[in-house]
Amino acid sequence: MSVHPWRFWAWPHELRRKGILGMNRRNAEYILAVNPRRNFPNVDDKVRTKEICQACGINVPKTYSIISRYGDTHRFHELVKDLNEFVIKPARGSGGRGILVVACQLENAFMTTGGQLLTRSDLRTHLATILSGLFSLSGLPDVAIIEERIVRHNAFDEYVSCGTPDVRIILYRAVPVMAMVRLPTKASQGRANLHQGAVAAALDLQTGCAFGGVCKNRTIAKHPDTGAFIQGFNVPQWDELLRSAMQLADHLGMGYVGVDFVIDKDKGPVVLEANARPGLAIQVANRCGLLNRLQFVDRQSKGTLPLDRRLAMLQVINAIDRVDIATSGEALF
Amino acid sequence: MRTKFGALVVIFLLVLAGAGSIGLRTYLIKQLRANQRSTWWRLTYRIELDSDKAGAKIQVAIPTDTPHARVFRENLSFGDLIASRSIQPSGTSLVSFSTQNAGLHFILAQFDLELSQSDRAPQKPSPEKASITTLARYLRATPTIQTQSAVVQETIKELRSERVGPIDPVQQIFDFCSIQIEDDVEGESSGDAEGVLSDMVGTELGRAKAMVALCRADNIHARVVTGFRVGQENELLAHHWVETLRDKIWESHDLQSRLFNQLPGNYLPIRYDGDQLVFLSDREGAEVTFSLSELSAQDAASFANRRPAQILDLTRLPPAMHPVLAVILLIPLGALVTSIFQVMVGIRTIGTFSPTLIAVSFVMADWRTGVAVFALVIFVGLISRALIDRLRLLMVPKLSFILTLVVVILVFTISVLDYMRLTPSPQAVLLPMVILTMTIERFYVATAEEGFGAAFGLLLNTILVSFVCFLTVGWLQVGQLVMAYPEVHFFTLAAIVFVGRYNGYRIAELWRFRDLRQPEVDGRVT
Numbered sequence: 020m021s022v023h024p025w026r027f028w029a030w031p032h033e034l035r036r037k038g039i040l041g042m043n044r045r046n047a048e049y050i051l052a053v054n055p056r057r058n059f060p061n062v063d064d065k066v067r068t069k070e071i072c073q074a075c076g077i078n079v080p081k082t083y084s085i086i087s088r089y090g091d092t093h094r095f096h097e098l099v100k101d102l103n104e105f106v107i108k109p110a111r112g113s114g115g116r117g118i119l120v121v122a123c124q125l126e127n128a129f130m131t132t133g134g135q136l137l138t139r140s141d142l143r144t145h146l147a148t149i150l151s152g153l154f155s156l157s158g159l160p161d162v163a164i165i166e167e168r169i170v171r172h173n174a175f176d177e178y179v180s181c182g183t184p185d186v187r188i189i190l191y192r193a194v195p196v197m198a199m200v201r202l203p204t205k206a207s208q209g210r211a212n213l214h215q216g217a218v219a220a221a222l223d224l225q226t227g228c229a230f231g232g233v234c235k236n237r238t239i240a241k242h243p244d245t246g247a248f249i250q251g252f253n254v255p256q257w258d259e260l261l262r263s264a265m266q267l268a269d270h271l272g273m274g275y276v277g278v279d280f281v282i283d284k285d286k287g288p289v290v291l292e293a294n295a296r297p298g299l300a301i302q303v304a305n306r307c308g309l310l311n312r313l314q315f316v317d318r319q320s321k322g323t324l325p326l327d328r329r330l331a332m333l334q335v336i337n338a339i340d341r342v343d344i345a346t347s348g349e350a351l352f
Numbered sequence: 353m354r355t356k357f358g359a360l361v362v363i364f365l366l367v368l369a370g371a372g373s374i375g376l377r378t379y380l381i382k383q384l385r386a387n388q389r390s391t392w393w394r395l396t397y398r399i400e401l402d403s404d405k406a407g408a409k410i411q412v413a414i415p416t417d418t419p420h421a422r423v424f425r426e427n428l429s430f431g432d433l434i435a436s437r438s439i440q441p442s443g444t445s446l447v448s449f450s451t452q453n454a455g456l457h458f459i460l461a462q463f464d465l466e467l468s469q470s471d472r473a474p475q476k477p478s479p480e481k482a483s484i485t486t487l488a489r490y491l492r493a494t495p496t497i498q499t500q501s502a503v504v505q506e507t508i509k510e511l512r513s514e515r516v517g518p519i520d521p522v523q524q525i526f527d528f529c530s531i532q533i534e535d536d537v538e539g540e541s542s543g544d545a546e547g548v549l550s551d552m553v554g555t556e557l558g559r560a561k562a563m564v565a566l567c568r569a570d571n572i573h574a575r576v577v578t579g580f581r582v583g584q585e586n587e588l589l590a591h592h593w594v595e596t597l598r599d600k601i602w603e604s605h606d607l608q609s610r611l612f613n614q615l616p617g618n619y620l621p622i623r624y625d626g627d628q629l630v631f632l633s634d635r636e637g638a639e640v641t642f643s644l645s646e647l648s649a650q651d652a653a654s655f656a657n658r659r660p661a662q663i664l665d666l667t668r669l670p671p672a673m674h675p676v677l678a679v680i681l682l683i684p685l686g687a688l689v690t691s692i693f694q695v696m697v698g699i700r701t702i703g704t705f706s707p708t709l710i711a712v713s714f715v716m717a718d719w720r721t722g723v724a725v726f727a728l729v730i731f732v733g734l735i736s737r738a739l740i741d742r743l744r745l746l747m748v749p750k751l752s753f754i755l756t757l758v759v760v761i762l763v764f765t766i767s768v769l770d771y772m773r774l775t776p777s778p779q780a781v782l783l784p785m786v787i788l789t790m791t792i793e794r795f796y797v798a799t800a801e802e803g804f805g806a807a808f809g810l811l812l813n814t815i816l817v818s819f820v821c822f823l824t825v826g827w828l829q830v831g832q833l834v835m836a837y838p839e840v841h842f843f844t845l846a847a848i849v850f851v852g853r854y855n856g857y858r859i860a861e862l863w864r865f866r867d868l869r870q871p872e873v874d875g876r877v878t
Contacts, residue, residue: 028862029869039865041857043695048855089746144744151747153797214806236867306868 038308040299045275049313053192053274054295061271062293063156065110065164069290071270077263078289080106080166087162092146096139099124104168107145109154111161113294115212117154119145120168132182132209169289172282174255178202180244182209186222186254186280186288188261189297189309192320193268194329195261196312196336198222199304200229200254204244218242219304220249224333227257233304260288265329267293275313277301312339359853363846370842377837391467392647393582395620399459399630401451402637408451409633413578413623415463416445420617421582425464433457441486442575442624464647467582468617489625490573490597496544496627497561497576499568503549508569521570522596522603523612529563530607557592557627559607564594573597575625577604580644582618588642590629593619666838674835679712681834682825684844686711689821691851698858701814702794706787710814711821715831719822725765726788730811732761733792741796755789 034041040049061067072079083105084098099105103124109117119142120132129137137145146163148154155161171183178184182203189197199219203209206216213219218239220229232239232249241248254260264278267290277297280288302308315336324332401410415423428435433449440446451457493499511524534553541553545565548554554562560576567574574596581591593606593615604615623629630640666677686708693699693707701707714722736757745753762785791814798807824830834840857865 027866029866031857031862033869034857034862034865037868039857039861039868041855041861042698043858044855046855047853140744147746153747153793215803236864238867303865303868308868 034308038311039302040309040313042299044310045299046296049191049275050296054276055272058272059295062273062276062295063111063113065108065112065292066162068271068293072267072290075266075270077267078283078286080169080289080291082164082166084165085110085162086146086150086165089147089150092143092150095143095146098165106164106166106168107142107149108164108166109149109161110164111152111156111159112149112154113156115210117145117149122168169281169291170284172255172284172287174253174282175202178242178245178247178249178252179204181205182207182211182217183281185211185291186260186282187277187297187301188264188280189275189277189301190264190268191275191313191316193265193323194316194319194332194336195224195264196316197301197305197309198224198227199301200252202232202242202249204234204242206243213298213300218249219300220252221301221305222254224261224337227254227260228252229254231304231306233306236303238306255282256287261330261333262326263288263290265326269323307339312336315339356853359849363849366842366846366849370839370846373839373842374837377839391582393465393467394645394647395463395465395580395582396643396645397459397461397630398641398643399461400639401449401457401459401632402455403451403457404454406451406453410449410459410638411631411633412447412449412459412461413626413629414445414447414461415465415579415620415622416443418621420468421620422466422468423463424466427460427462429458429460431457431459433459440624441489442626444623444626465582465620467620487573487597490575491568491571493565493568497565497568498544498546499565501546501565503546504565504569507549508566511566512570522567522572522598522605525563525566525570525572526594526605526607526612529559529566530610533559533562535559535608556608560592560594561627563605563607567594567596576627577621577625578623578627578629579619579621580642582620582644588644590622590627590642591619592627595624666835675716678831678835679716681838681841682712682715682831683708684841685830685834686821686825688844688847688851689824690817691848693817693820695851695854696856696858698860699813699817700810701817702791702798702810703787703814706791707814707817707821709787710818711825714818714822715826719826721766721769724769725762728765729758729761729788730792730795733758733788734796737792737796751789751793754792755785758785758788758792 061071066082066085069079069082083102086092086095086098099121105121107119107121112118119137121129121137121142122132123130125136127138129139129142131137149161149163152160169183171179175184179202184200184202186198186200188195199221201211201213202218202220203211204216204218207213208215211217213235216235218232218234220232222229229252230250232242234243240250260280260282264280267278268276271293273293273295275295275297277294279291279294281291283289299309316332319332395415397412397414399410399412401408414426415421417423428447430449432452434452436448438446438448447461449457449459491499498504507528508525511521511528515521515524532552533548536553536555536558539555541551541555541558542548543555543558543561545558545561548558548562549565557576564574564576574594577593577595578590579593580588591606591608593604593608595602595604597603603613604619604621605612606615606619629642630638632638687705690701690705690708693701694704710726714726717725733754737754740750740753791811795807795811798810
């Protein structure tokens with residue numbers, strides 16, 4: 020039973036005690052402090068993020084084409100005529116806005132993963148809308164990326180009925196501090212979007228094993244569509260994913276960053292995008308705050324630590340929400 | 353830590369700047385209000401001097417600053433004459449001209465004056481600091497002020513005998529001269545004190561001399577003052593009045609107007625203890641005319657009243673500009689309210705500053721008309737947006753299409769309201785049309801991407817923030833305050849810096865993270 024079941028809010032001191040990071044503090048003390056403005060394009064522009072990933076040998080979805088001019092939208096059919104399934108996304112989009120996943124190509128139409136039938140003209144209009152910047156972070160003209168559709172790993176089959184789950188890792192000074200897996204639901208229309216009703220499950224940073232789940236800000240144990248127990252689910256190829264995230268964070272030049280992965284059936288962990296302003300819902304999924312973990316990393320080093328040392332820190336970071344090691348003030352590594 | 357300290361210093365400096373500026377403006381407004389009651393005049397002396405030899409001298413008494421008058425410009429034109437300035441012990445400012453050759457000489461002297469007509473108490477005259485020798489002049493007898501003559505002595509003796517109880521001798525003499533001595537309008541009577549008191553009739557100057565003579569005979573320092581009564585444009589004659597010394601302060605009395613002790617601000621004294629403004633050393637012929645013309649406030653302002661500090665006075669701008677300025681000045685307050693909602697409350701709106709602009713437009717328009725037009729534009733705009741979706745227009749043409757619709761709907765809604773005699777405000781057209789267009793487009797896209805519930809929530813948030821902005825910027829006293837004291841925005845800036853440095857939880861987060869406030873308990877995880 021809750022101590023105050025009638026109270027539908029938390030007092031600030033209660034959140035502080037739990038180490039919950041608020042939006043203002045995130046912006047002022049982390050994003051503004053450790054994310055240099057000049058490096059924002061590395062994460063805001065998916066084309067550039069992909070180039071960085073490829074330079075590091077990190078898997079990314081294969082790019083079929085990049086459309087940057089309105090004139091090119093007329094060549095769209097020619098560009099995708101040999102593709103059965105593909106994804107159209109804005110290079111500077113955020114929050115999944117403007118992403119269209121085509122599951123199969125029919126004679127004169129395209130079917131999305133949501134079962135919607137779209138004509139060529141519809142897709143050309145969507146491309147033109149992307150180019151005009153409607154989905155762009157800054158509202159400036161954008162470019163559209165046509166890339167391969169990731170086929171989700173078999174490990175997710177018993178957990179989700181539609182859509183592709185993704186994994187988000189928050190890294191601070193290139194050290195993973197918190198992770199979650201987002202499982203699409205029918206309510207979220209196959210999207211891994213928590214606002215729309217996708218399930219978020221906290222991940223153990225060492226093992227990639229899920230514990231607990233949250234849907235629409237409420238704790239759940241089973242996936243609402245499949246009824247599968249979320250606790251105990253293991254993200255496949257977790258070690259590879261973890262190393263890729265740290266490697267990417269090293270090269271993005273951003274101190275506080277969220278990296279989104281999907282696990283492809285064949286390629287394994289594939290970077291979808293990086294985010295310089297990752298949301299705070301990950302705290303709700305993990306049932307604990309980020310603040311103590313971030314402060315713990317700060318106490319270890321203000322610079323970049325070697326990869327193996329960062330991996331070794333995960334054991335402590337994992338325990339921070341259970342044992343208040345972070346407040347001890349001692350540098351452990 | 354250093355940044356936090358820096359922000360506190362900036363806030364402190366901004367508050368200090370705001371308080372200082374408001375204090376300064378309060379002072380300036382007082383000054384400006386006083387000046388608003390000023391009039392500006394040009395006093396002109398035209399002198400023709402016909403001299404038959406070199407070295408002839410002419411002395412001209414010129415105006416100087418007084419508690420009511422300020423000479424802000426003078427222009428002397430005197431050809432080949434030699435000029436020199438001096439100030440008499442009485443305080444009269446004189447310019448002496450001497451000729452270098454015989455013949456006709458012209459002197460043109462122009463003095464531009466600012467005459468204060470303010471209600472405030474005039475500046476107190478400075479105490480007389482003249483030496484005993486100088487003061488003795490104001491008790492002496494002169495050829496026209498015969499203090500020792502029998503008629504003067506007899507008259508003052510008679511007046512003294514009438515003093516029963518606490519009677520002010522100056523007032524008594526003033527009453528006697530102004531009431532008992534008949535005013536000689538024709539100017540045929542004697543011009544000296546003795547003659548006036550003998551005949552009991554006198555000109556303005558004669559009566560003034562009679563009063564001075566009686567005062568001096570009664571051992572009261574007194575002098576004749578010559579100057580002008582400023583107030584009507586035309587050629588004018590010099591006017592004469594009397595000053596008496598009491599407790600080292602000169603008191604002015606005008607017998608002709610029967611004004612005792614205090615004269616209005618339009619009395620411009622020029623020569624003290626003398627009855628001529630222009631006087632010659634010899635018997636050369638001179639023709640002197642004085643004229644007065646009023647300067648327009650604009651002319652005068654170009655050189656008399658223009659001060660850099662006026663730039664800060666927005667109320668001096670043409671009244672037609674005031675509503676626009678008021679709106680512009682209210683926008684920062686709306687922006688502050690929006691910042692508070694975004695940073696401290698945590699409410700998302702459609703467009704960062706849309707609520708501010710919508711609120712400001714409601715303040716300008718009648719709010720009922722504004723709300724009606726706003727609701728209709730959004731409603732019809734959304735339906736139209738859904739319909740044109742089928743046209744698959746590119747983004748910018750699509751927005752242009754919606755903007756055109758918004759304009760047409762806006763205009764015809766006003767027309768309909770007028771037809772229904774609902775007296776629409778013509779200011780309703782000031783609704784930010786581009787903002788409404790973007791609101792419609794973003795609402796439509798949000799509906800498609802996040803669902804109608806989320807999009808409607810965003811719209812409600814926008815309306816809520818707009819409403820609070822409206823209450824703030826529509827507060828009449830706030831509008832008047834900001835217009836009169838734009839420096840209030842130093843406080844607005846300080847508040848924005850404070851809000852910008854706030855890194856505590858947003859109110860919305862207290863609800864969002866409510867489940868994290870305590871450890872997991874049995875039964876919660878279903």
